[in-house]
Amino acid sequence: MYARTDQVFVTGCAASTCCGVGVAPLFARFRRGLSSDSAPPTNPCSANRQGFRFPQITVDISQYVRITRTENELTRQLLAAVESDLAQKFQGLSASERDEMGIILGNTSGNYTPYCQFYSTGLNDGYIRVNPAHLPATLINYQAVQLSNALGIMGQSTTISSGFSAGLDAVGHAMMRLRLGKDRAMLAGGIQELTPYDHEFLQVKQLISPRGVIRPYHGTRDGTVPAEAVALLLLERQHPDDGQHCKALAEVLGWASATGGPGEDPVARAKRVIDGALRMAELEAGEVDAVFPSANGTCAGDQLEIYVLRRVFGNRLSSVAVYPIKSVVGECLAASGPLQCIAAVYAMNHGADPSPHRVKARSDALQPARRLAPCIHALVLCVGLDHSCSAMVLAKA
């Protein structure tokens, strides 16, 4: 195998969610406690975008240096998150350090809105009415490149998709490159604009809660609440011989991923993915003390996840802390996995916050838990509604 295997640490987080721009409002919401029965906060969905309602993120661009009026919504959310949470990290970086940094983002749907606008202008108004300067904003990789431009990062700038678990897979890819010593640091995560494809996928499959409430694992759960978000982790590598030089919030130990078709046994696939992540982390399931699951409140999705967790943890499941964060942030598709990682990092560094739950032994419902083991090893699990599946293992640094 490739000779060099470095350790990979999380040294920063950035997010824009329906709780607000930055991790601060998200962490404030965590401190108020997670619930197994709540509606994600909404700047009330009075403004319909693309014909459907969802919890929106408001960015006041006058507060940010790097955002111009011409930027689209998703780019504003991304740049605002990074400027809010990571500005200090980047201020002191030298040119050579920026050369060795890369960006990798996960995104399910690309830049659907600018794409359709550009195309429709050409079709309806004629060739000469099309503004050529708008072509780059139609590209799926546009946000990653804009982030590179804003921060002066000259390593790779990439966008991937593997479906709804794309964000966690982006973090996994970043981890691989750092372990191989190919980059010094990576900004990795997920960005999600709700497009007609995403929303109608959820609607056609009857996965949206009519009541607008997420009740993970609850017997009366009736669906999820789709939302937009941006979530990034700053990962840095460190070789064991080099001595610790970065303030670490958590260590990324393992990752695995798979997608599959409707014919394949999804429980077996998810188990295989979790086993793969644990194997890379060189851990047994018995050493995991916290799970940050998808737990999105859909009937089939939660049922599948509970089956998988029971197969992985067996009778031990009721003593493992479970953190259902989508009751706070909504179902953010590609951004969900990295948001769950951010919650794991928060739990590792803030004791019992954000209020763990545990799975009841006889039913599968969640109940608030007290006196659980501190979060040392966390399993982040994305069981996507589109048959994608990704798992990551984090450890307290």
Next chain:
Amino acid sequence: MTVPDSASRIVVTGLGVVSPLGIGIERYHESLQSGQNGIQPVDVPWDTGYEVNHAGIVREFGPPCFVADNNSATGGRAHRFAQAACSMAIDQAKLTAECRRRCAVVVGTTWGEALELENNAQLTAACPDRGTDAGDVARGHPFARLSANLKAELGLEGPDFVVATTCAAGNHSISMAVDLLQTGTVDAALAVGVDPLGYLVLLGFSRLLLQAPDTCRPFDLNRNGTILAEGAGALVLERSDEAKRRNAEVLAEVAGCGLSCDAAGTFESNAEDVRSLQIAAQGAFRQAQCKPQDIDYVSAHGSATKLNDRKETYFLKSLLGQRAYHVPVSAIKSMLGHAQGAAASLEAVACVLSLQHDVLYPTMNLETPDPECDLDYVANEARQCRVNTILSNAFGMGGNNAIIIFRRWTD
């Protein structure tokens, strides 16, 4: 020159091509070698600024269907290209059932199923309440589903991803596949680049004055842009010890991959600012454990725009020094056109074929030398020549750069 230990060397064991110059490796090689022209007039139902539009079309799959039709088979042109290319590559590599269980798929593209996106936009504009029908939902998102559907159809069971870095996507897919192999996540990987031709890209390139009227002339004084195209290229990659264990025929080595981003505004490039290209090249050389003086052939990005060709020439001179004047450079977009996300994969396949057949493919339509592009571009005629180490450049819109070093395999 030293090479990494055998366990971490990545090799190519299978190739597949769907291109405007034909389908299949043999036909592709013969067409490139004889300097054939894959560019032809194409019917586009709306204005692009040209009376007659030209593009590199895959004729065997029929013309692209730009006009929406509820019953059309437009959904899936990218998938059909990729599926055909991957099947060829898997057949050549003779992947066993055991290999397929631990085989990844990485697909590089610009927009995925662009024609389907466009057709949906047309149908929605005609009927705003239409929404997305159950059929569309069942097929999955036109971008995200490319790799998952390929994997299902080819019976592969490893991870799969789509990577969207425009014209550099093919090389990015190779780089990601290499990462998966080197970490031991998988034992084999399909690195694919694919894009169909859509109206939006024709419109955009024409409005940006990047599209030439009828001929792609890389490095020629009178070059005036690229000619867009479509297609797919696929490579099966494995670790060398795995390939040896299977007695697979090794076609070439992927010695190094380097990635970078210009980190400048999309329209702020200048020909002399090649620092980001040097960063990508340094990354590739570091992995390959070799130096610029080991390079004896270059597969250029060669998109035939005024700026890009000057910039690439400047970059090669900065990298190779005086040797640049003696290292041959080929730009096969002169024959294929610019196949967007598939371009780098098609060029990667050509690099491997060059090593196999000891041939340097020509840069066609190079009639009037440009004093600012004064290297040896293998003008207009293929050349028999044995080379060992090839630098393959891919530079994407937005500033994504991906450089791969291919090396003749020696055990």
